Amino acid sequence: MIKARNVSLVYRDGTVALDDVNLDLHAGGLYYVIGPSGSGKTSLMKLLIGIEFPTTGFLEVMGQPMRKRETAKIRKLRRDIGPVFQEFKLISGRTAIENVIMGMRFLDIPMNKAKELAKNALVRVGLEHKAFTLVDRLSYGEAQRVAIARAVARRPALILADEPTGNLDHDNAVKIFRLLESFKDRNTTVLITTHATHLIGGCNADALLCVEKGKISIERRGGRT
Numbered sequence: 141m142i143k144a145r146n147v148s149l150v151y152r153d154g155t156v157a158l159d160d161v162n163l164d165l166h167a168g169g170l171y172y173v174i175g176p177s178g179s180g181k182t183s184l185m186k187l188l189i190g191i192e193f194p195t196t197g198f199l200e201v202m203g204q205p206m207r208k209r210e211t212a213k214i215r216k217l218r219r220d221i222g223p224v225f226q227e228f229k230l231i232s233g234r235t236a237i238e239n240v241i242m243g244m245r246f247l248d249i250p251m252n253k254a255k256e257l258a259k260n261a262l263v264r265v266g267l268e269h270k271a272f273t274l275v276d277r278l279s280y281g282e283a284q285r286v287a288i289a290r291a292v293a294r295r296p297a298l299i300l301a302d303e304p305t306g307n308l309d310h311d312n313a314v315k316i317f318r319l320l321e322s323f324k325d326r327n328t329t330v331l332i333t334t335h336a337t338h339l340i341g342g343c344n345a346d347a348l349l350c351v352e353k354g355k356i357s358i359e360r361r362g363g364r365t
């Protein structure tokens with residue numbers, strides 16, 4: 141699913157964000173990417189989604205080599221990736237269900253099918269009763285659930301959640317982790333980054349990717365811990 145060989149990412153100003161990273165993540169796995177602020181977690185996510193490219197080394201996501209000259213193919217690959225961001229990036233002035241539908245607008249899904257997928261996704265995140273509420277009127281926790289519904293509605297093969305609990309209190313953060321974990325299945329790989337290592341105690345990860353100053357070490361967990 142994800143293969144990295146000696147991958148480094150050096151930004152234009154010379155900052156080494158990732159340093160000689162090697163990974164083999166399998167399909168249907170659940171992975172937490174943990175490390176302090178500035179360690180390189182978001183940079184890894186950017187490489188996986190093709191917003192940045194390795195400066196050196198080789199990276200492959202779902203069989204697609206992540207190289208700058210393969211932008212068209214990478215754009216196609218992104219249809220299979222459901223991203224969740226810390227700042228939600230919901231569209232204000234629109235309802236929850238409209239936001240979830242808008243997440244599918246480039247996917248050539250007929251409108252009635254998109255509506256059905258959106259409704260199902262809102263049920264999965266426990267927000268069916270807020271489907272027609274403007275996202276501006278939702279709590280932080282609810283807004284993040286809408287963002288997750290948007291990411292999962294099209295049933296992506298890879299869910300990438302970058303600090304999805306950054307703005308949430310302890311209880312809501314743990315609930316969001318459990319919710320994201322629930323989307324892991326045979327066909328769906330889930331990667332969650334967090335600097336809040338105290339929150340992942342009861343997590344159900346296959347492995348932890350521990351990021352420190354751009355280096356990644358892997359701690360195998362083998363499922364429920």
Ligand SMILES: Nc1ncnc2c1ncn2[C@@H]1O[C@H](COP(=O)(O)OP(=O)(O)O)[C@@H](O)[C@H]1O
Binds near residue numbers: 157182
């Ligand atoms: N666009 C950029 N240009 C230069 N340096 C960057 C850029 N984005 C991030 N960095 C630097 O790269 C390092 C890793 O950042 P980041 O991946 O955002 O870490 P994290 O998500 O773990 O907080 C940090 O030193 C950060 O300041």
Ligand SMILES: [Mg+2]
Binds near residue numbers: 181303
């Ligand atoms: Mg980050």
